[in-house]
Structures are given as structure tokens and as C-alpha cells.
Amino acid sequence: MNFPYEESCATTRDRGITRRSFVKGTLATGALLSGMPALRAFVRTSPARAAEAGEAGEWLPANCQGCTSWCSKQVYVVNGRAVKVRGNPHSKVNGEASCPRAHLGLQQVYDPDRIKVPMKRTNPEKGRDQDPGFVPISWDEALDTIADRILELRENEETHKYALFRGRYTYMRGVLYKSMTRIIGSPNNISHSTLCAEGEKFGPYYTEGLWAYRQYDVENTRYMLLWGADPLAANRQVSYYSNAWGKALDRAKVAISEPRLSATAAKADEWLPVEPGYDGALAVAMAHVILTEGLWYRDFVGDFSDGKNRFVAGETVDEGQFEEKYTHGLVRWWNLELKDKTPEWAAEKSGVSAEQIRRVAKEFAQSAPHVLSWVGGGPSMQVRSAYACMACHALNGLTGGVDNVGGSLKANTVYLQDFPDYSDYLDKTAKKGKDHEKIDQRGRLEYPCLKKGKSGGGVNTNRAADAINDEDPYEIKVAMGYMNNFNFSAPQGQRWDQALAKIPFLVHITTNASEFSWFADIVLPDTHHQFEKWGYTKSHGNTYRHVVLQQPIVDKPFEYKIDETEVPFLIGKKLAEKGFDKLHRYHVETFRDPETGKAPENESEFAEYALKIATEPLWNPAKWKGGDKINGWEEFKRIGVWNSDPYPFRERWGNMATETGQFEFYSETLKHALEKHAKKHGTTVDRVLEVCKYQARGERGFVPHSEDPYVHGDSEEYPFVFVDHKARLNREGRTANCSWYYELKDLDPGERQNADVAKINPADAKKLGLEDGDSVKIASPTGEISCTARLWEGVRPGTVAKCYGQGHWAYGRLAAKVFGRQHRGGNNNYIIPADYDRLSGGSAYYGTVRVRIDKV
Ligand code: SF4
16 A cells, blocks of 8 residues: 655644654664564455465454444454454444444554653653653663652652543553552542543433433434434444444434534434534424424323423413423423524524424424434533533433433443452551542532532543643642543643643653653553453443453564553552552452462463453353353453343333432432532532533523533634534544555545545635635634645535544654654644533533634
């Protein structure tokens, strides 16, 4: 495959740094490792060719984390080398299905730019313009240095100044993320979750008590109504949905609210090209239609006691006249919000015609109860999106699609075990340190982060950058990150550059030297999740849940160590050598092999024993509680996946985890949470809503409702609303060093091969004097990026859409135009300001900023 890719766009800053100097350590290490097997890069053969050549290959089980679908896979391995990937037929979630980006894992694992050995920084100065000057060191030296810095914090009783930043994780996370952080003595285990799609859990939680991603029964549904979700490209279970979608389309209608013609919109029956930020307006107008037309699902919602529909536009209703069954507060919702929210009202705000709103609402409700309202990140990761998320999800309640055949479902039950309790290994210093306020300021008045009803219950990831910069509540002196890249992936990532430069000692565990690594003092080479790691994930789809094993199935030519288990074991051992043995004792005294009772003698044994402990009820027949029956650890490793029991439909009707046990249209659960948060700060709920930028006051703050979007940037200076989106080949931003990512970019509607394009409506382009292929700058109040104009009718006028994923200035020789110096493409996050949906804690990515487009 030739790869003469064009450099279509870049924001450049010449700093006189070469990639050669950054990675000189890595290259030099090749000579140090002459005793190790040679790296056999890239795919050399297919299974068929391997067979012809007489090479013995076998399909081995694996787990893909290229996105959060977390599919069960099989990998064809020939002589210790992975050559092909396919779905694992043993999985009841994804089966043999595979998405297109599954195959890019092969380019990732054999990426010649991977970090191969530990490296240390030689330049004490830190900044974007400072070459770190990394040189190779041994694992022993790296661990020695890390242990010294941790012990220094402990000696000075400053253990709270340690932070652990988590990126892509498995469910082995507790070892590094939680117990090691607490035993050191810090409260600061900071996950990436609110940079992901955490905001979309808010609606389900404050209506049906479900703080979780949902699964959707697409094979039995009759109508799918999607909100900013693109399951054929980016939303959960992409492999399964890509496979099942054709059959689903034969049986069901699909409507999608989305400002851009996404992969899913291109195949839908109805595309509602909504003005960004007005999904909530559409949803409440649809609810209005469903009620005024008398189309709600009575077996779930109930009815007026005399059977006469009193939902008439503009008129209030007496609550005593309606008898609800499995819901709570329908009439109050109507009186507080819905009665005036006609399709005509919503059409004026959203740009979607009243006729289309009415038609979709009626057809959706007429298909009840086998319907689903599918809320993705689009309407949930905006500044005022909490209530829109509730409104879109509430349509599942009105139509009885919640927990029902063909509807919106929770995850099936799994049977796993917690890791051993670590509380006996916390000394006085640790106990004192862990009780400090967390560095991300969660739970403060202006950051309620109401995960599961608790003030400060959820992480506030992106805020940690400002907190570190401001030393509020304190400074961070030692930090460790793994498989994260916050200064690339977080809105206004430039703040993270400053924050990381400020941390005196930073460790990064990663496969590739990323923008985050640039500021590190020590870089540790990580394993690739799909081929080299012990771990497990759990996910749900197709009305099942599976637990998928990660196993080392290929030769590891270099000194990669597993981030979540091997690294903390080695750090614990090193700390013990230096006199602090709590962490090591926790590991060796409590993580015994469940089969033999043997204590782990090295990091590799520890990683496997920890995995056996966590998953034992799945593979040990004596502990079996449900789902697939697997006869022992060896069989589990051979199959690679455990499947749950089938979905228990309608089991939660009348038994939801809300304050009332019902599906709440008037959320007593949210009212309770907001009142607790207000009380904690000695103020009122209205004041909380005000400082958190919401428009609602009084009782409206407890019902799903429409709020106008909060968009940064003056409309005169910045006339276009920016639409960020994900793509089919994005493996969470980690495919930027894979050539196939660029060659196959046009798998997504409106995209171009080997380019990074801003998709602009031709009518807007004409006004700007732009032609297809012109170089443009996109500027917002927070930054500026450059890319190529793509004239395309798949974006609504007044908006500009651009895919996330390019704009790296590090990560590898393909990802950056000039490593360490020059971007390849533009990073959307440089122009998206750091703001939040403060009730959920979710970072705002969508409908959040206005931009200007200039031809260059
Ligand atoms: S990239 Fe996502 S959808 Fe595709 S195989 Fe991997 S986990 Fe599944």
C-alpha cells in the first residue's frame, strides 16, 4: 500500500525540535536489546497464505477496546504474530460481527513508533517548546525513581499531592487506580469518564434510576428514535449494530435528530437536521404531541380515571384525574413544561419543521411499546444538556419502551468479585491523606456532578487542569497517567499543557509517545490491550451481557508491562525494598491464586491471579451463579468470553431505583439530589441552577424540559456553530499513527481520503467565497486550527462539522506532520472551550462554541 498522504492542514509552531531527538532513547535501545527477538512489523500474511506456506496458525480469543463497545474477538496468530481479527462466535453480544476499525488494532500493535523500553527526561524544562530529551533507562531505574518520589511525599505528609489519571481502562483498574492511590495516601484517582459520554447517563438515572449506558433491542423494535447517536460509526456495540442494522431496518422505522448527516442518518427513514442544542425542544414537543393525540402507552403510564383525554394544548390538568401505573408525575410534567410546547414552538427553535416533528412523534408512539428513544452524546454533552437528556429519554417512559421488548434496556446481571479489601493496609499517613478534597473540585457549589444522586459523586475530569494550574485546593507534585492523553482529548486541551508542565514529577504509561508524554519525567512502555495484556471487560448488547478476557496471545518483543497490574506490583515491590511495604504486602498477602492458594512471586503471576480472583464466579463451577457454565480457568481462557442469562424484560416496571420506584416524569430523585447539594452549600436549588448556568427555576428544575443552548462566542464575530463528531475509524484518537486511518477516511459521509476536512454547507461556502478543497482556518474564542474546506450538503447551513481525531503534534511519525513540532490536521479540542454540563459533570463538546471560517 502506497501512502503518499497529503498534509491537508496544520497549525504550526516551529520549535526547532526533531522527532529524532525525542525518541533517540527508543532507537538507541535497539542495540541494548540485541538478545531480544526482532520486531516483525506489520501483517505479513493472511490465514489462507499462512496455511499455503505451511505456517501453523490458530484463532485465539481476544478483546478489542478500540472503542467502548468492548467486543469479544478472535485473532489469528501465526508463530506468535497476529495477522487477522474477527468477531468471537462464542459471544452472544457481538458474535462474529466486526466493525471496520477492528482491524486497525494490527497496525497499532506493530506500530514501529511504540515506546519499547522505559525512558527518562533529560531536559528539566517543560513546555510545548521544550524537547524532553528522553533517554532509555532500565525498568529498575524507572521504578527506583518513582518509588523515591512517592516516599518523599509520604515523608513530608503530602500524599494527597499524588494523582493518578486514568484513560482507557479495563476492570482490573482498581489495582492501580484505587487501591494503590489510597495506600499511598491520596484521594486523587481521576478518571477520564466525563470526557467520554458520562453525561448521557443523567437522563436515565433521573427518570428510571439507571446510571449506566443502555442497550437497545434493535432486532425487536418497531421504531428507533435516535438523538445524536451514531451506532453505525461510534456509539456502543458498533460491531453488533452494524451487523444487525439491515434486519432492523426491514422491520422498524428509524428517525434521527442530528445536525450532520451521520452514517446512521444516511440510512434512516427520517433525518431531523436539528439546530445544535435544540434536541430538548424537539423531545418535549414530541411528548406534547403524544399526549394531546392520546398516544401514550396506557399499560405502563396509566390513564385518566374516566378515560377522557384532557391533555389539550395550553390547558392545565388536574393531577387527581389521572391514575398512573408505573410512572410518577406525568400531569405535573404536562403542567410545568409540556402544555405549551407545540411542534410549531419547537420548529421555530430547532429548524426542524412542525410537520416532521408531529409525524415522527405520532409514528413513534403508534409503534409503542416496541420502541426506543436512544440518547447519545450529542444532546448530552452540552452546557445545559442534563434536562435535554432527561427529555429525550423520557419518551421511553411515555411509550412503554423502557425495559421492554424492542426497547431501551439496562445491562444484564454479571457475577464478578471485588478485589480484596485494602483497608487494613492504610497507615496513619494514608488515612489522613485520602480525606483531602479531590483535585477536580467535584461537589463544589458550581460543580454538583450528581452521579447517582450524590453531590460530587462523579468525576470532573477536565476541571482538574484548572485546579492544578491554580493550586486550588492544592498543588500536585507527583502524578501518573495511563493510556490517557488529556491535553489532546479534552476541550481546551491547551490548559492541560500548562498543568502538566507544572507538575514536578510526571509518569506516563503508554503505548505511544503522546502529547501527554511530552511533559513526562518517566515514560513506561505499556502493553496493547488486545494482544498483550491480562484483563477483562464487560459490556452489553443484543439483550445479553458478556465478560471478555484479555490475554497475552502474541510475542512481546520489548519490555512492555501491563499498566493496571504489573506496574503497581513492581512499584509496590520497590517501595517495600525502600522500607514502605504496605502496598507490596497487600498484593502478595491477599491476591492468592484461587486454584492453588499460592502467593504471586512476580508481576506476571500477580496479573493473572488478580484476573482469576475477579472472574472466579464465571469459571469456577463451585461458585457459578448464572449465565454460561464454564468448566475451569483453562476453558475460560480458551473460549475467552462468558455470556449472561437472557434479558428479564419488564422486571423493573414498578421496581425502578428512583425515589418512588416508578419511572419519574417529575423527578423526586433529582429534587432530592439538588436539595441535598444546595443544603451542603447553605443555599437554594434556584441558586445552584443559576451558578450552574441553567435557565430553569423552581419546580421546572425537577422535570425534563427544554433549555436554550449555552454557546460560547459572539454570533457576529463567530457566525457558525461548530459540530464536533466521531468517525468509523477513530479508535478513541489512537489510530492517528495508522496509515489505514487516512487511506479509508472516506468511509464516513462527507469525509475525504488522506485529509482533515471541515464540512461546510455549499450555501454558506458561497457567501464566504469558498471552494471545495480550499485551505481554511477555523477560529473560536479559545483557539484556531487549520484544515481543508469540504463543501457538503450533509451539514445544515450555519454550522460547520469536523471529525475529531487529527491534529496530533506527537504520537508517531504519521500522526504528526513533524513530531513534536507540527500538527497534522487540526485538533477540534483546541477550539472547544472548557465548559461543562455541571449537573452530570460531563464536559461539553457539542453545540458549545461558535466559530469563524477564513480562507487562507
Ligand atoms: S473498535 Fe469498537 S466496535 Fe470495533 S471491534 Fe473494537 S470494540 Fe468492537
